[in-house]
Amino acid sequence: LAKTTQPxxxxxxxxxxxxxxxxxxxxxxxxxxxxxxxxxxxxxxFIIQGYKTKVTNEVASLFIPADRKSSTLSLPRVSLSDxxxxxxxxxxxxxxxxxxxxGTKLSVKP
Amino acid sequence: xxxxxxxxxxLVRRRGQEARLRCSPMxxxxxxxxxxxxxxxxxxxxxxxxxxxxxxxxGMPKERFSAEFPKEGPSILRIQQVVRGDSxxxxxxxxxxxxxxxxxxxxxxxLLVL
Numbered sequence: 001l002a003k004t005t006q007p008x009x010x011x012x013x014x015x016x017x018x019x020x021x022x023x024x025x026x027x028x029x030x031x032x033x034x035x036x037x038x039x040x041x042x043x044x045x046f047i048i049q050g051y052k053t054k055v056t057n058e059v060a061s062l063f064i065p066a067d068r069k070s071s072t073l074s075l076p077r078v079s080l081s082d083x084x085x086x087x088x089x090x091x092x093x094x095x096x097x098x099x100x101x102x103g104t105k106l107s108v109k110p
Numbered sequence: 111x112x113x114x115x116x117x118x119x120x121l122v123r124r125r126g127q128e129a130r131l132r133c134s135p136m137x138x139x140x141x142x143x144x145x146x147x148x149x150x151x152x153x154x155x156x157x158x159x160x161x162x163x164x165x166x167x168x169g170m171p172k173e174r175f176s177a178e179f180p181k182e183g184p185s186i187l188r189i190q191q192v193v194r195g196d197s198x199x200x201x202x203x204x205x206x207x208x209x210x211x212x213x214x215x216x217x218x219x220x221l222l223v224l
Contacts (some may be wrong), residue, residue: 031179034212043201043215044153087152097143097166097215098156100152 004088009105018075018105022088025048025069031092033071036083038103041050047089048073083108111139114204115184122222123192131187131188131219135204143203143213144177148203153201159185192223 005023012018026032032051036044048055050062061074063090075082085103115134123129135142141160145153158166159179170177174192179185189196199220203213 036215041218041220043198043203043218046212046214049212097154097155097158097169098145098153100145102150102152 004090006101008102009099011107011109012027012059012078013109014079015077018078018106020073023070024090027068027090031090032090034091035073036087042076044087056077078108080108080110082106114214116202116204116216116219120216120220122224124190124224125193128148129189129192129221131200132184133202133216134184136214139204139206141205142179144187145201147199147201194223197221197223
């Protein structure tokens with residue numbers, strides 16, 4: 001099972017771009033990289049998923065280098081409401097469950 | 111299209127009582143997952159079910175915990191003889207036809223054992 005490593009916390013200011021990098025050295029060929037966002041007292045919310053290169057949606061971008069051993073979640077122009085915990089997960093293979101680490105606690109300041 | 115529904119949102123039990131947590135998956139989703147989260151921790155997988163079948167219960171404590179997903183009705187996570195250590199947030203997620211598709215989470219049930 002691929003394990004992920006990401007910073008415990010990050011601080012930013014409104015309007016800045018935030019990049020959160022995740023390491024997943026043991027990622028398997030069939031695995032996808034998935035990011036979730038969790039606000040206090042709420043369930044995790046799916047943000048973005050990718051396999052390689054770059055994926056972009058209305059919320060974020062996900063950059064994955066060719067070796068796929070890491071990935072970077074990019075949040076453009078963050079606002080105070082982006083303050084949350086962000087989880088990087090590797091999904092796929094034969095298991096159905098998601099393996100969550102402690103995530104990255106992002107604090108956006110005015 | 112309603113999301114994953116969980117109830118109750120908050121549940122208070124005394125030690126030794128039973129707790130029943132319910133989860134209704136998103137419409138069209140046949141896979142249900144239960145996770146537990148302690149304060150300041152990530153979610154920990156407990157059990158993965160399809161209709162009338164338990165697929166993976168490797169994260170479930172061996173005693174006092176059980177789960178079901180009947181043909182009709184919501185999935186139920188049942189905790190018998192609760193202890194204070196069972197106090198946590200319990201999240202349910204659902205996914206469509208295959209487990210490799212994105213899981214969508216409910217708002218959770220916060221269980222407090224007095």
